[in-house]
Amino acid sequence: MKDIHEVLRRKQAKYAQLGKQIEALQQAAEKLREVAPLLAENEEDDSAVLTEMDDQPQAAKAASAAAGSGTPAKRPAAPRWP
Numbered sequence: 001m002k003d004i005h006e007v008l009r010r011k012q013a014k015y016a017q018l019g020k021q022i023e024a025l026q027q028a029a030e031k032l033r034e035v036a037p038l039l040a041e042n043e044e045d046d047s048a049v050l051t052e053m054d055d056q057p058q059a060a061k062a063a064s065a066a067a068g069s070g071t072p073a074k075r076p077a078a079p080r081w082p
Helices: 004-055 058-067
Strands: none
Touching: none
C-alpha cells in the first residue's frame, strides 16, 4: 500500500499546479477582453474596404489585379498566447 503522506503530497502539488494554470487563464481572459473591441473594430474596417472593392467597376478591378504581384496580400498574424 502507498504511503498516505506521499499520495497527499502529490495531490497537493497537482492542486497547486492547477491553481497556477487557472490564474494564468484568468489573466489571459482579462487581456482578451481588453483587446476584443479593438479586433471587432478592425474587422468592421476590413469589411468596409471589401465592400468598397466590390463597388468598383470591373475594369478597375482588373487593373488593380494586374497591378498586383499576383499573390494575395497576407494579413499580419495575430499574436499567440504561450
